[in-house]
Amino acid sequence: MCVSKDNEDGQDSHQQGPREACGVVAVYGVDNAALTLYNGLFALQHRGQEGAGMVVSDGKILHTCKGMGLVSEVFTGDFAEHLPGRIGIGHVRYSTTGASKTVNVQPFLAECRDGMWAIAHNGNLVNAGELRDRYQKQGAIFQTTTDSEILLHQLADPSYFGQRDRIRAALAELCGSFAFVIARPHCVYAARDPWGIRPLSLGRLGKGHVVASETCALQQIGAEYVRDVNPGELIKLDENGVKSLRFADVPVGGYGQCVFEQIYFARPNSHVFGQSVYMTRMAIGRTLAQEQPCDADVVVPIPDSGVLAALGFSHASGVPFELGFIRNHYVGRTFIMPTPQSRRSSIDLKLAVVPEAVAGRRVVVVDDSIIRGNTIQKRIEALRCAGAREVHVRIACPPTRHPCYFGIDFPEANDLVAAGRTEEQICALCGADSVGYLSLDGLKSTLTGAEHYCYGCFTGRYVCGTEHVVCKHALERSGLDQLEERHHRYGVMMQ
Numbered sequence: 197m198c199v200s201k202d203n204e205d206g207q208d209s210h211q212q213g214p215r216e217a218c219g220v221v222a223v224y225g226v227d228n229a230a231l232t233l234y235n236g237l238f239a240l241q242h243r244g245q246e247g248a249g250m251v252v253s254d255g256k257i258l259h260t261c262k263g264m265g266l267v268s269e270v271f272t273g274d275f276a277e278h279l280p281g282r283i284g285i286g287h288v289r290y291s292t293t294g295a296s297k298t299v300n301v302q303p304f305l306a307e308c309r310d311g312m313w314a315i316a317h318n319g320n321l322v323n324a325g326e327l328r329d330r331y332q333k334q335g336a337i338f339q340t341t342t343d344s345e346i347l348l349h350q351l352a353d354p355s356y357f358g359q360r361d362r363i364r365a366a367l368a369e370l371c372g373s374f375a376f377v378i379a380r381p382h383c384v385y386a387a388r389d390p391w392g393i394r395p396l397s398l399g400r401l402g403k404g405h406v407v408a409s410e411t412c413a414l415q416q417i418g419a420e421y422v423r424d425v426n427p428g429e430l431i432k433l434d435e436n437g438v439k440s441l442r443f444a445d446v447p448v449g450g451y452g453q454c455v456f457e458q459i460y461f462a463r464p465n466s467h468v469f470g471q472s473v474y475m476t477r478m479a480i481g482r483t484l485a486q487e488q489p490c491d492a493d494v495v496v497p498i499p500d501s502g503v504l505a506a507l508g509f510s511h512a513s514g515v516p517f518e519l520g521f522i523r524n525h526y527v528g529r530t531f532i533m534p535t536p537q538s539r540r541s542s543i544d545l546k547l548a549v550v551p552e553a554v555a556g557r558r559v560v561v562v563d564d565s566i567i568r569g570n571t572i573q574k575r576i577e578a579l580r581c582a583g584a585r586e587v588h589v590r591i592a593c594p595p596t597r598h599p600c601y602f603g604i605d606f607p608e609a610n611d612l613v614a615a616g617r618t619e620e621q622i623c624a625l626c627g628a629d630s631v632g633y634l635s636l637d638g639l640k641s642t643l644t645g646a647e648h649y650c651y652g653c654f655t656g657r658y659v660c661g662t663e664h665v666v667c668k669h670a671l672e673r674s675g676l677d678q679l680e681e682r683h684h685r686y687g688v689m690m691q
């Protein structure tokens with residue numbers, strides 16, 4: 197999979213860190229669904245910048261608009277006038293399964309025997325390959341190379357039609373992480389996987405309702421937070437309000453909320469899994485300072501992801517906080533730059549050292565994680581070039597030694613710098629004076645309900661089966677590339 201702050205080929209976009217696999221929003225009964233979805237997706241932009249889309253119901257027909265790029269690039273001009281209605285779903289994409297191309301941008305829309313359905317998905321279905329194979333043997337034709345499309349085929353599957361609730365039957369067959377939003381002409385649904393790996397929250401907006409990957413989207417829309425969608429729960433939003441249904445029991449091994457949402461992915465003004473991200477990151481920084489103290493003159497964050505942990509570290513240690521790196525917000529998306537060289541130099545342009553903050557000083561650099569190790573190496577070099585006397589690295593999570601199969605774009609284990617290495621070896625490789633990680637117990641001490649979290653990328657123990665894992669490009673077929681040619685941003689895509 198392609199990315200992180202440590203990305204060798206430079207496919208680093210706005211964020212620096214492991215990548216999230218999308219964000220979803222659903223609205224029911226709101227005044228202008230298209231504009232409400234736009235605001236919600238805008239707030240979730242950090243979860244995916246490759247593509248964005250929405251589907252809005254006019255009460256009879258589902259209309260869609262989607263394309264590659266940022267929310268503000270995809271939805272332009274009077275787009276909302278083409279999407280009238282009070283019901284809809286939206287999606288921002290970062291690909292973890294399926295290539296980065298227009299045909300894979302969600303929501304996906306289909307006309308089934310009983311009318312139109314649209315779906316949007318955050319997560320990764322580890323049994324997608326197996327299910328896809330089953331449908332292809334029956335003659336099904338897939339339009340995309342994503343794992344998410346499976347759900348549409350299940351919903352269209354005649355064998356489910358006799359069942360009173362075929363959505364629940366379909367969801368119960370899926371393994372892996374998912375936060376799904378589903379649109380029909382008269383209602384929307386939202387569902388969260390039985391392990392609760394990805395977050396999903398429900399809010400109220402006037403007489404209507406909103407569901408979103410993070411509460412920051414509810415805040416942006418002006419909706420009031422009601423509660424999280426529970427793991428294994430399917431909710432239906434229609435004229436009767438909110439109806440809660442279960443499609444799965446609590447898993448035998450318990451829940452597995454992704455701890456990286458707290459460490460890195462979620463926006464600090466969100467609450468995920470019932471906990472303030474801002475407060476969690478501050479607590480992580482304080483715990484890190486207690487566990488990995490350092491005799492230093494300044495604490496410097498790697499922006500933006502290390503800022504709160506560095507602040508917490510500074511508060512607990514008494515070492516002054518300084519902005520030793522300044523981020524350039526105008527570099528643009530490096531993944532669209534034509535050559536690896538131009539992408540690499542663009543990454544170098546993103547963070548500039550402030551010599552006045554670090555020259556002649558012993559510096560503690562705080563970051564959220566180290567993935568491949570080459571980016572932190574460059575940052576250490578830059579600090580030394582600017583005159584830092586010592587450079588100590590402190591990391592706000594345990595060593596990342598295992599891949600993630602649930603929607604976070606980590607490299608294979610061989611590419612993870614911490615895999616098979618001690619902290620001393622990592623320190624030598626990065627060129628730091630010392631490297632210190634937060635312990636797993638230290639991380640757990642900052643979490644409410646720590647037993648309900650997944651720590652798989654630290655421990656190698658995952659919450660659900662990974663035997664049928666699908667890698668990012670496993671579902672690619674060359675013929676599908678041709679489909680992309682037929683999809684134009686406001687031509688074919690506006691239906």
Ligand code: SF4
Pocket residue numbers: 393453454455456457599600601602603604650651652653654
């Ligand atoms: S393996 Fe790591 S990144 Fe993946 S879901 Fe678990 S905690 Fe999150």
